[in-house]
Amino acid sequence: MEKRQVRNNIRKLRFQNNEMTQEQLAEKVGVTRQTIIALEGGKYAPSLELAFRISLAFGLPLTEVFSYEAETESTNK
Amino acid sequence: MSYQEKNITVSLVSHLFIMVYYLVNLFPIIQSGEWIAGRLYGLWAIVIGANILVTIIGSILTNILLTIVEAVQSKKYEDPHFITDERDNLIELKGIRVSYIIFSVGVLISIFAFIFGQPALMMISLIFVFSIIAQIVGDITRITLYRRGL
Numbered sequence: 001m002e003k004r005q006v007r008n009n010i011r012k013l014r015f016q017n018n019e020m021t022q023e024q025l026a027e028k029v030g031v032t033r034q035t036i037i038a039l040e041g042g043k044y045a046p047s048l049e050l051a052f053r054i055s056l057a058f059g060l061p062l063t064e065v066f067s068y069e070a071e072t073e074s075t076n077k
Numbered sequence: 078m079s080y081q082e083k084n085i086t087v088s089l090v091s092h093l094f095i096m097v098y099y100l101v102n103l104f105p106i107i108q109s110g111e112w113i114a115g116r117l118y119g120l121w122a123i124v125i126g127a128n129i130l131v132t133i134i135g136s137i138l139t140n141i142l143l144t145i146v147e148a149v150q151s152k153k154y155e156d157p158h159f160i161t162d163e164r165d166n167l168i169e170l171k172g173i174r175v176s177y178i179i180f181s182v183g184v185l186i187s188i189f190a191f192i193f194g195q196p197a198l199m200m201i202s203l204i205f206v207f208s209i210i211a212q213i214v215g216d217i218t219r220i221t222l223y224r225r226g227l
Contacts, residue, residue: 030160030162031160031162031163031164032079032160032162032164032165034079034081034164034223035162035163035164035165038164038226038227041226042226043225043226043227044164044226044227045227046163047163050163
């Protein structure tokens with residue numbers, strides 16, 4: 001069975017944008033620093049609105065910040 | 078640990094103490110079988126009062142202490158930004174859902190106990206027990222979701 005996951009490049013994009021800190025990004029998009037940490041760690045998938053706000057913060061389209069990929073699970077049984 | 082995790086930890090520890098106090102006082106009543114309304118009313122009043130104190134004062138004290146600790150560590154005072162975002166709201170909702178399920182099951186068990194001949198005071202005592210268990214399990218769920226992710 002395929003498992004899909006929302007992935008992101010937030011950490012890479014932060015460093016490319018004048019080494020923006022997690023705190024700065026969090027303040028810019030209106031969330032806590034812990035939420036940014038969870039996003040970067042793949043522990044949280046943002047709402048559509050938050051995804052758009054993050055993309056706008058970097059000045060990039062949504063698909064350059066986030067991707068929706070399939071993870072194939074091994075079926076060895 | 079984030080502000081929310083610290084708040085939930087304080088709530089969890091407090092509810093554990095309340096649970097222990099309640100059970101320590103309830104077991105002798107169960108063992109003796111003497112369901113005296115006056116004794117139980119006093120016990121329930123203490124549990125309700127303690128819950129209110131934990132909810133209100135615990136939260137306020139946690140805020141104050143965290144502000145002081147952060148001011149001392151950073152050597153400057155800034156207005157605390159205790160914002161609650163969508164992830165916090167989602168975790169809160171999931172915790173409430175788990176608490177609700179536990180409490181609902183507990184109420185059913187209590188009602189069945191009454192139906193099968195146990196005194197009404199025991200039914201209400203069980204409801205109190207399950208309400209505290211529901212809060213504890215809800216707190217554990219929220220801490221787990223904060224640590225492991227959604």
